[in-house]
Amino acid sequence: MERIPILKMGEYLLVTIQVDMHDRLALTLQEDLTSQIVKSRARGVLIDISALEMVDSFIGRMLGAIASMARLLDAQTVVVGMQPSVAITLVELGMSLQGIRTALDVEKGMVALMSSIREAGEDGDASPEF
Amino acid sequence: MAMRVLNSESIPISTAEDIVRVRQAVRRSAVSLGFGIVDQTKIVTASSELARNALDYGGGGTVQVEVVQNETRSGVRLVFEDQGPGIPDIALALTDGYTSGNGMGLGLSGAKRLSHEFDIWSKPGSGTRVSILRWK
Amino acid sequence: MSSNNALADVFEKRENEIASKWLELQFADGRKASPTAHTEAGRRSRDFLSALKNATRKDGTTDINGKEWAPVKDFLADLSAGQAKNGASPSETASFVFSLKQPVFAALREEHGKDATAFGDAIWDATQLLDKLGLLTTEIHQKSRESVISRQQQEMLELSTPVVRLWENILALPLIGTLDSARTQIVMQNLLEAIVETRSDFAIIDITGVPVVDTLVAQHLLKTVAAARLMGADCLISGIRPQIAQTIIHLGVDLTNVTTKATLADAFAVALKRSGHSVVRDAAKAGAPR
Ligand SMILES: Nc1ncnc2c1ncn2[C@@H]1O[C@H](COP(=O)(O)OP(=O)(O)OP(=O)(O)O)[C@@H](O)[C@H]1O
Ligand SMILES: [Mg+2]
Numbered sequence: 001m002e003r004i005p006i007l008k009m010g011e012y013l014l015v016t017i018q019v020d021m022h023d024r025l026a027l028t029l030q031e032d033l034t035s036q037i038v039k040s041r042a043r044g045v046l047i048d049i050s051a052l053e054m055v056d057s058f059i060g061r062m063l064g065a066i067a068s069m070a071r072l073l074d075a076q077t078v079v080v081g082m083q084p085s086v087a088i089t090l091v092e093l094g095m096s097l098q099g100i101r102t103a104l105d106v107e108k109g110m111v112a113l114m115s116s117i118r119e120a121g122e123d124g125d126a127s128p129e130f
Numbered sequence: 131m132a133m134r135v136l137n138s139e140s141i142p143i144s145t146a147e148d149i150v151r152v153r154q155a156v157r158r159s160a161v162s163l164g165f166g167i168v169d170q171t172k173i174v175t176a177s178s179e180l181a182r183n184a185l186d187y188g189g190g191g192t193v194q195v196e197v198v199q200n201e202t203r204s205g206v207r208l209v210f211e212d213q214g215p216g217i218p219d220i221a222l223a224l225t226d227g228y229t230s231g232n233g234m235g236l237g238l239s240g241a242k243r244l245s246h247e248f249d250i251w252s253k254p255g256s257g258t259r260v261s262i263l264r265w266k
Numbered sequence: 267m268s269s270n271n272a273l274a275d276v277f278e279k280r281e282n283e284i285a286s287k288w289l290e291l292q293f294a295d296g297r298k299a300s301p302t303a304h305t306e307a308g309r310r311s312r313d314f315l316s317a318l319k320n321a322t323r324k325d326g327t328t329d330i331n332g333k334e335w336a337p338v339k340d341f342l343a344d345l346s347a348g349q350a351k352n353g354a355s356p357s358e359t360a361s362f363v364f365s366l367k368q369p370v371f372a373a374l375r376e377e378h379g380k381d382a383t384a385f386g387d388a389i390w391d392a393t394q395l396l397d398k399l400g401l402l403t404t405e406i407h408q409k410s411r412e413s414v415i416s417r418q419q420q421e422m423l424e425l426s427t428p429v430v431r432l433w434e435n436i437l438a439l440p441l442i443g444t445l446d447s448a449r450t451q452i453v454m455q456n457l458l459e460a461i462v463e464t465r466s467d468f469a470i471i472d473i474t475g476v477p478v479v480d481t482l483v484a485q486h487l488l489k490t491v492a493a494a495r496l497m498g499a500d501c502l503i504s505g506i507r508p509q510i511a512q513t514i515i516h517l518g519v520d521l522t523n524v525t526t527k528a529t530l531a532d533a534f535a536v537a538l539k540r541s542g543h544s545v546v547r548d549a550a551k552a553g554a555p556r
Binding site: 079080082083084085086087088090091092096097102103104105108109112 | 454455458459461462465466467489492493494495496497498499
């Protein structure tokens with residue numbers, strides 16, 4: 001079955017969406033990511049959508065679901081590289097992707113992810129390892 | 131104003147992959163008319179929403195992707211049709227946030243905002259037809 | 267109806283004769299035409315005549331809104347739009363149709379010259395028809411010119427609103443003059459593209475130079491802020507005067523998530539601070555330390 005690859009980099013997971021995804025593929029990615037976060041004990045997920053030419057309500061909903069699911073598993077998510085035309089359209093569609101962190105590119109996304117993880121750690125319930 | 135159809139293509143919508151095919155066909159038409167990137171993205175996104183509605187709620191259907199032109203401008207017109215259960219309350223369905231399933235309730239109203247012309251006909255029991263047009 | 271048929275009959279019987287006379291007339295005003303232009307005009311004239319013949323026969327001439335007239339009108343639409351783009355005047359375009367009168371009248375005379383009533387009716391019919399078609403070209407010409415002009419205006423707008431780089435990661439867009447919906451849209455798209463190109467984390471939209479902001483423009487501004495956020499950049503608005511603040515509040519828009527500052531300088535200071543820079547006054551170099 002067709003799948004979108006998930007790259008593991010230390011305690012981070014990196015996903016680069018490069019194809020025009022159909023809905024089932026998007027759902028598969030959501031499931032794969034969830035199990036990968038658990039399996040690799042990832043603390044952060046970076047999703048690069050710079051190659052996506054369109055984000056509709058379905059993909060928007062999927063991104064939101066990934067972010068909330070990751071948060072439950074104590075991992076932070078940053079979505080990077082959204083094209084201006086995609087962002088303008090998404091706003092017109094009425095979606096604001098509330099609760100999702102964004103950054104301009106992978107490099108800046110990494111910085112955002114690290115500060116996001118730090119903030120989450122400061123939020124009281126620090127894990128016993130620290 | 132006489133409206134002419136310069137190009138027309140019918141695409142079936144019966145699987146998730148078909149929605150991708152619809153997006154690609156709409157993109158091609160928009161590019162062929164020289165749409166800017168924002169306008170392309172708007173009509174493609176609207177098509178994705180309406181194709182998914184036809185599949186999820188209408189049990190599948192078709193879309194007619196047309197390049198149209200009148201005396202002064204040209205545009206892309208999309209006519210989605212399904213023989214599903216229809217929409218009992220169109221005004222309600224067009225309300226931001228209303229969904230009978232587990233969506234965001236933004237597809238129909240969003241597609242309307244992303245188009246210059248929007249028409250919807252629906253008859254409970256016999257199906258739904260949504261037509262949108264975006265001018266260049 | 268008999269005169270309709272008279273016109274259709276003449277188009278059918280004398281098509282070649284009308285076509286060649288018409289073509290002569292089109293080049294009679296002393297214009298030098300290259301052989302290719304001549305061939306092109308010949309083809310165009312014959313195509314048009316044949317469409318005209320068909321429509322006259324099938325739909326009559328009283329109403330040119332019938333289905334059979336669509337090809338004739340489409341033909342003229344293409345011609346007029348093409349001519350308008352090439353800078354031809356409306357009368358040049360209309361004369362394509364009007365110059366057809368003479369050969370058609372001549373043909374009608376040949377055919378019906380002996381019967382004054384029939385001839386009169388046919389001439390009247392032909393005049394009305396060709397006048398209508400001629401006017402149609404003028405109308406279309408006008409509309410095409412308008413669309414050319416509005417496109418040029420758009421291009422001017424793009425040039426007239428430069429995005430400036432204030433700092434390595436901070437952009438500013440000083441807006442000056444009246445903002446309409448079309449201009450705002452272009453300007454905002456340019457800003458968002460500049461954010462990607464320069465990898466800027468902050469963009470300041472300064473509206474000090476904008477006299478009024480209507481509902482639509484205010485909405486565009488807020489949509490831009492939202493779009494920038496989706497891309498991962500922070501958009502600040504500066505120079506909001508009281509009247510504009512009123513408009514925005516009337517809109518019922520929630521500005522709590524948008525940073526607004528009185529001046530561009532204030533907004534710049536906020537952006538610098540948020541990106542970890544600080545501005546310190548060097549007391550030793552300052553002119554008058556207290
Ligand atoms: N083709 C259709 N046939 C029958 N009902 C439809 C059709 N299209 C839309 N509807 C109804 O209208 C409602 C609103 O549609 P809309 O696309 O706005 O939201 P959604 O599909 O529920 O969620 P979203 O598109 O945001 O994921 C749907 O929940 C459904 O009840
Ligand atoms: Mg929908």
